[in-house]
Amino acid sequence: MTTDRNLSPRLLLGPGPSLVHPRVLRAMATPLIGHLDPDFLKILAEIRSMLQTVFQTENELTLAVSGTGTAAMEAALSNLLEPGDSMLACIQGYFGERLAEMGRRYGAQVERLEADWGEVQDPAAIEAALSRRPAKVVTLVHAETSTGACQPDVAAIAAVCHGHDALLVLDVVTSLGGLPVDIDGWQVDVAYSAAQKSLSGPPGLSPITVGPRARQAIARRSSSPPVFYFDLELLGQYWSDRPSYHHTAPISTAYGLREALRLALEEGLAARWARHTANARRLWVGLESLDLPLLVPEPRRLPTLSTPRLPGTFDEAGVRQRLLLEYNVEIAGGFGPLAGKVWRIGLMGESSRPEHVRTLLAALEVMLRSVKSAPAGGG
Numbered sequence: 001m002t003t004d005r006n007l008s009p010r011l012l013l014g015p016g017p018s019l020v021h022p023r024v025l026r027a028m029a030t031p032l033i034g035h036l037d038p039d040f041l042k043i044l045a046e047i048r049s050m051l052q053t054v055f056q057t058e059n060e061l062t063l064a065v066s067g068t069g070t071a072a073m074e075a076a077l078s079n080l081l082e083p084g085d086s087m088l089a090c091i092q093g094y095f096g097e098r099l100a101e102m103g104r105r106y107g108a109q110v111e112r113l114e115a116d117w118g119e120v121q122d123p124a125a126i127e128a129a130l131s132r133r134p135a136k137v138v139t140l141v142h143a144e145t146s147t148g149a150c151q152p153d154v155a156a157i158a159a160v161c162h163g164h165d166a167l168l169v170l171d172v173v174t175s176l177g178g179l180p181v182d183i184d185g186w187q188v189d190v191a192y193s194a195a196q197k198s199l200s201g202p203p204g205l206s207p208i209t210v211g212p213r214a215r216q217a218i219a220r221r222s223s224s225p226p227v228f229y230f231d232l233e234l235l236g237q238y239w240s241d242r243p244s245y246h247h248t249a250p251i252s253t254a255y256g257l258r259e260a261l262r263l264a265l266e267e268g269l270a271a272r273w274a275r276h277t278a279n280a281r282r283l284w285v286g287l288e289s290l291d292l293p294l295l296v297p298e299p300r301r302l303p304t305l306s307t308p309r310l311p312g313t314f315d316e317a318g319v320r321q322r323l324l325l326e327y328n329v330e331i332a333g334g335f336g337p338l339a340g341k342v343w344r345i346g347l348m349g350e351s352s353r354p355e356h357v358r359t360l361l362a363a364l365e366v367m368l369r370s371v372k373s374a375p376a377g378g379g
C-alpha cells in the first residue's frame with residue numbers, strides 16, 4: 001500500500017523543485033549538530049561566501065532565510081516597507097502579482113505597472129510611473145516562472161529607480177544559478193532566490209542579498225520590521241563572525257544547500273549558464289517539431305522555464321497526468337490567463353541535461369500521436 005519514491009524517482013521537469021545531485025542527498029544525511037556549533041557556523045560562512053559568488057555581489061548582508069522562496073519575498077518586503085510607504089509593483093505574471101499583494105499586506109500604497117503575461121517591462125514605462133508618483137520600493141521579477149519570460153535591461157531599470165530615490169527589489173528565484181544574475185553590476189538593492197530551482201538544492205532555505213542603500217533604508221525605519229522571524233539585521237547577526245541566537249537553522253537543509261552551491265561553483269557559473277542555454281535550445285527545437293511553438297519570442301525567452309503553446313485540440317491535463325504516471329516525468333500546466341494555453345517545462349540545475357530533454361520529447365511524441373486521433377477532452 002505504500003508508495004516509495006526511491007523505487008520510482010520522478011524526473012522533475014516542472015517549475016521546481018528540480019532534481020538534486022546524489023551528493024546533495026548524501027550531505028543531507030549527515031548527523032545533526034547544533035545551530036551554534038562552531039562547525040555549523042563554518043558551514044554558514046561557506047554558504048554565505050558561495051552565495052556572494054553566485055549573486056556576483058560583495059554585499060556583506062548575504063544569507064539564506066529559513067523557508068522557501070516565498071519566505072525570502074516576505075523578508076525583502078517586510079524589512080523595507082512601513083505602513084503608508086509607496087511601492088511600484090511591476091506585474092507581468094503571477095509572481096509580480098504576489099509581490100503586489102504582499103506589499104499591500106505590509107500596509108504599502110501599491111501602484112501597479114502591468115504588462116501582458118509573457119511580456120516584459122519597458123524601462124521608459126517605469127521611469128514614467130515613478131515621475132508621476134514617487135515610490136520607496138520598486139518590485140520586479142527577473143525570471144517570471146508563470147510565463148517563461150526573462151526581464152532584460154535590469155541595470156537600466158535600477159538606474160531609473162535610483163534616479164527617483166527608489167529601491168529595486170529583484171526576484172531571481174528561477175534565474176539564480178541558471179542564467180547570468182549580476183547584483184553588483186546591475187546595482188540591484190535587494191535580490192532573493194530559492195534553493196530548489198536553478199541551484200538544485202533542497203527546498204527550505206532561500207538566498208537573499210541586501211545592498212548598502214537598502215540597509216540604510218532599513219536602519220532609517222521608524223519602527224522595527226513587523227516580522228521578527230525575517231528581521232534581516234538580526235539574521236545578519238546570526239550569520240556574522242560573532243553570531244548570536246535568532247532561531248534554529250534548518251541544519252540538514254543547510255548541509256544540502258552547501259553541497260548544491262559547491263557543485264555549482266565546481267562547474268563554474270559561465271559553464272553552468274551555457275549548459276542551461278544549450279539544453280533549452282534542444283528542447284525548443286524538439287517542441288517546435290512537435291507543433292508546440294513557444295509563447296515567448298527568443299531574445300527574452302528563459303532557458304530555465306519554457307512555455308510551449310498548446311493548440312487546444314487535446315486534453316492537456318490528461319497528457320500531463322499520463323506523463324507522470326506512465327513515464328514518471330513531471331511538467332506543469334499554465335495558470336491565470338495562461339491556464340490550458342501553455343505547459344511549463346523547467347530545465348533547472350540538475351534537471352537541465354540532454355538526456356532528460358530527449359526523454360521528455362520522446363514521451364511527448366508518442367503521446368501526442370495517440371491523442372491526435374482521439375477527440376479533445378477525452379482524456
Ligand SMILES: *Cc1c(COP(=O)(O)O)cnc(C)c1O
Binds near residue numbers: 016069070145174194
Ligand atoms: C517559485 C517562485 C517563487 C516562490 O518560491 P517558493 O519556493 O515556491 O516559495 C517566487 N518567485 C518566483 C519567480 C518563483 O518561480
